Amino acid sequence: MEKRTFFMLETLLGLLLDTVLDGLKMLPFLFGAYLLIEFLEHRAGERFVTSLQKFGRAGAVAGAVLGCVPQCGFSVAAANLYANRLVTAGTLLAVFISTSDEAVPVLLSHPESAGKILPLLLAKIVLATVTGLAVDFSGILKAPQKDLEAVREEHCRCHTEGEGGILVSAILHTLQVFGFLLAVIFSFNLLIGLIGENRLGSVLMSGSLLQPILAALIGLIPNCAASVVIAELYAEGALSFGSAMAGLSSGAGLGLLVLFRTDRDRKECLHITALLFAVSALTGLLLQLLIG
Numbered sequence: 450m451e452k453r454t455f456f457m458l459e460t461l462l463g464l465l466l467d468t469v470l471d472g473l474k475m476l477p478f479l480f481g482a483y484l485l486i487e488f489l490e491h492r493a494g495e496r497f498v499t500s501l502q503k504f505g506r507a508g509a510v511a512g513a514v515l516g517c518v519p520q521c522g523f524s525v526a527a528a529n530l531y532a533n534r535l536v537t538a539g540t541l542l543a544v545f546i547s548t549s550d551e552a553v554p555v556l557l558s559h560p561e562s563a564g565k566i567l568p569l570l571l572a573k574i575v576l577a578t579v580t581g582l583a584v585d586f587s588g589i590l591k592a593p594q595k596d597l598e599a600v601r602e603e604h605c606r607c608h609t610e611g612e613g614g615i616l617v618s619a620i621l622h623t624l625q626v627f628g629f630l631l632a633v634i635f636s637f638n639l640l641i642g643l644i645g646e647n648r649l650g651s652v653l654m655s656g657s658l659l660q661p662i663l664a665a666l667i668g669l670i671p672n673c674a675a676s677v678v679i680a681e682l683y684a685e686g687a688l689s690f691g692s693a694m695a696g697l698s699s700g701a702g703l704g705l706l707v708l709f710r711t712d713r714d715r716k717e718c719l720h721i722t723a724l725l726f727a728v729s730a731l732t733g734l735l736l737q738l739l740i741g
Contacts, residue, residue, distance in 0.1 A: 464642060468635040472627065479558040479627060483619040508540035509581025513574045516547035524548045524704025532711035538590035538721065541708075543581030545701035545725055547573050550676035551626050552697050555684065558630070562684040572694055572736075580728050590720060629677040637685065655687070661733025664688060664696030665726055671706035690740060695733025699726050 516523050527544035530536045556562050654660040667675050683693035709718050
């Protein structure tokens with residue numbers, strides 16, 4: 450019994466050491482990505498709201514392009530604007546679909562996976578644009594009912610310049626996501642150790658049409674951990690492109706949480722969530738059928 454316990458502890462410590470070493474290799478790339486992201490967010494944040502409002506019904510185009518910029522606040526800003534009826538439902542969905550939350554920095558932390566980023570972002574921009582325009586011009590969801598002459602900027606900043614600036618914000622963001630990554634990598638390594646690499650594909654439903662649906666459900670979780678898990682599994686080859694597309698398209702970060710908190714029309718919020726899930730899951734299924 451003691452030998453078995455010792456063996457288990459030794460195995461766990463070995464997995465933990467491998468996880469830390471793998472994580473430390475990714476840390477410089479992760480920090481570099483967040484440093485660039487924080488710079489872009491501080492420069493682009495004020496223009497985001499203005500751009501969405503200027504485009505009106507064509508705001509879905511701006512939302513799809515700007516939403517793919519990896520940061521924590523655009524989906525929150527779009528949810529606030531929609532709750533105040535300052536942007537259209539299509540614009541909101543475009544931002545939600547194109548938002549990738551923490552996926553881009555996680556993929557950038559894997560230099561060998563850098564080539565996966567551009568196709569994923571381009572596909573999400575196309576899907577976001579088509580969905581947003583279709584929703585607005587078809588009138589499926591309620592359109593904005595009021596306009597305001599001036600809008601107070603409402604977008605999430607995880608750490609403002611007064612709280613330490615871009616460098617401190619990038620460090621804190623890196624450490625937060627690094628913690629999630631270590632947990633994901635350790636769980637993944639433990640899973641491989643317990644069931645073996647040969648059975649891993651069946652556990653994660655590789656090649657199954659259920660995988661994109663499951664990924665889309667995970668993406669709906671209003672937490673950056675969801676995008677970290679999906680991006681990491683995609684980088685490791687455990688998720689297909691279609692599944693990653695489904696999960697990262699339905700994942701709107703904290704946007705959905707803010708929408709339900711700020712929009713009093715719960716039925717409308719549920720319709721938006723259902724449409725977000727349906728579009729993401731069906732797109733993932735189609736991609737799974739076309740490219741495997």
